[in-house]
Amino acid sequence: MKKTFLLLAAACMTMGAAAEVNYRTIPLPQRIVLDPSGKVALLVKGQAVTYPAGNGQMRGTAQLAAGYLSLVPLEGGKKSAHGLHLSLGLKSDNPEAYTITVDKKGIRIQGASESGVFYGLQTLRKSVAAEQGDTIRLPYATVSGEPRFPYRGAELDCARHFFPPAFIKKFIDILALHGVNRFHWHLTDDQGWRMEVKSMPELAAKASVRPCTVVGRNLGLGDPDNAIYDDTPETGYYTQEQMREIVRYAQERFITIVPEIDLPGHMVAALSVYPELGCTGGPYSVWRQWGISQDVLCAGNPRTLDFLHKVMDEVCGVFPGKLIHIGGDESPRDRWKACPKCQAKMKELGLKSEAQLQTYINQDIEAYLAAKGRDIIGWDETLEGGLSEKASVMSWRGYQGGIEAARQHHHVVMTPKSHCYIDYYQLKNRDAQPLAIGGYLPLSKVYSMEPVPAELTGEEAKFIMGAQCNLWTEYVVSPDHAMYMLLPRLAAMSEVQWMQPGAKDFDDFSQRRLPVLQALYRLLGYKYCTAFE
Known part of the structure; x- marks a missing residue:
């Protein structure tokens, strides 16, 4: 308990030198603005990932987040400086847009729709892929992305x-x-x-049953009866x-x-x-x-x-x-x-x-x-x-x-x-x-x-x-x-x-x-x- 308290209390420390996360993932978000303070928020294994009550799609995304990041889903949980918070309400003409915000208020993903939240989660997940251990250090930042094509x-x-x-x-x-x-x-x-x-x-x-298949590039089109075939049936549906x-x-x-x-x-x-x-x-x-x-x-x-x-x-x-x-x-x-x-x-x-x-x-x-x-x-x-x-x-x-x-x-x-x-x-x-x-x-x-x-x-x-x-x-x-x-x-x-x-x-x-x-x-x-x- 004491260890957890100390980790959470350190969330606003200036740890820029230790932070390796830069949010430059594939695909690259449209906008990445790192806070010049160098401060980080900590995402600790076992913390909550909260999502709006009564939204089945957001529940599913929270469950996926729990698996990706070793968190615990919490429906309708109150916002705090700890854990990950998923929400809707982002204003955008693109329904798949998302924004990730990391600051003293915590780590938040907001989407223009449920799918936007999911894509924000994927960006966060890829951002921390190289992080080891139970604690992930996330630099204060605002990260926004949206797809070019539907x-x-x-x-x-x-x-x-x-x-x-x-x-x-x-x-x-x-x-x-x-x-x-x-x-x-x-x-x-x-x-x-x-x-x-x-x-x-x-x-x-x-x-669904093919008794054998032509071997290599011997297409068998000109003389299929004399082509070379394997002896392996291909089946399944x-x-x-x-x-x-x-x-x-x-x-x-x-x-x-x-x-x-x-x-x-x-x-x-x-x-x-x-x-x-x-x-x-x-x-x-x-x-x-x-x-x-x-x-x-x-x-x-x-x-x-x-x-x-x-x-x-x-x-x-x-x-x-x-x-x-x-x-x-x-x-x-x-x-x-x-x-x-x-x-x-x-x-x-x-x-x-x-x-x-x-x-x-x-x-x-x-x-x-x-x-x-x-x-x-x-x-x-x-x-x-x-x-x-x-x-x-x-x-x-x-x-x-x-x-x-x-x-x-x-x-x-x-x-x-x-x-x-x-x-x-x-x-x-x-x-x-x-x-x-x-x-x-x-x-x-x-x-x-x-x-x-x-x-x-x-x-x-x-x-x-x-x-x-x-x-x-x-x-x-x-x-x-x-x-x-x-x-x-x-x-x-x-x-x-x-x-x-x-x-x-x-x-x-x-x-x-x-x-x-x-x-x-x-x-x-x-x-x-x-x-x-």
Whole structure:
């Protein structure tokens, strides 16, 4: 008791020389003002973290703070000079803004909303990552931050390789640490269907099973029967109960999940269970190789839309977020050109191209989801046949698709593969890294990304919602491998998503602030690439 009293009494001592905390985290707050007095406040293990009574979201953040900082949650506790105090009421035009204040009155985080408080907590947590012992010395300061973009995403492909629910939660924790607020969950593809659909139980049970996988970059496209395959089955899917638990886990960290059901292409796994939904009638099997399949959903078969409606019913029942990703990329139209049903549908609708046939599917799904209060987002190929007003675009083949979409007043997430595809190698020396799909995307290039092209007018630029990095997993086979590809490039993306371009400084980021964050990676057991270029 005497020891605790002495620690608390020392809170206002001048201890500038001993304090190492400088609040220069990743992403960097917009404003850091250190008190010239050099005084510090002490945050001691076992102290309270108080939060407003009756606010469940703030309770959850306080519980997370307790875990991060070894504190004790206290609902409706009175403000004092000791412990950590969480509150709302910050005046800001940005609902995710926060301010951390450290002075003689204590240590306080105030947010413009509950999410703002959470991001302030993450900044505080990262600020003290290097502190050891039961007492953390925090210099008197005012620290303020707010994100540049409302959509700050990261994607994980769980179709090519299945990642267990425990790792999905760890992935979400990593996103939260970096201020990401959208988890784009790629759940279906030619090589596996990973979402349980209760009205069609055989779909996930059968389409989640890939008996083997092509070895290395021997894609197997030219001669799949004679390609080299491993002898390891790839299996696994997420039950709806597991997905709902993951949704809840993400919500506690102010992350919205954007589920992706890729259509009308990338559907071979589903066609292996329902061959009548393909133009040729099959037979089909879950794809063992990588690349782009010519086999897609038959646009002229009315049962195709019935199938998709059933899937979307259950997607909406599990995922409460506004956006549903419908893919739309890499969907060849050769089968449609040769399919009597598809050609008859084109004639019926008065369509002039197969691209418009894909738009017909997109618009049907969009209307179906709109009746459930949801909006669609798709890859930039969805622009080719025309988009309806509320559809959003994820621009991956470059910036041009996003530019065109913004000029048409569609909301856009910029994710060009040149800057955002973190399945690419991150070092020039490929022998020093695990096998990857190819390419070269160093940390510095991720950091250099500018989501708002200069070609856009001020009005058009308002349609750029944000940026996202994508982790495709054809060659990413384990959780450790996924973390290695993600980190530290996600740290660079977080500064793209949070900071104004004029405030970014790669040398400061990489030489001064990144080593501190990497120390936290090690403490948390996160695998990461230790070198960067």
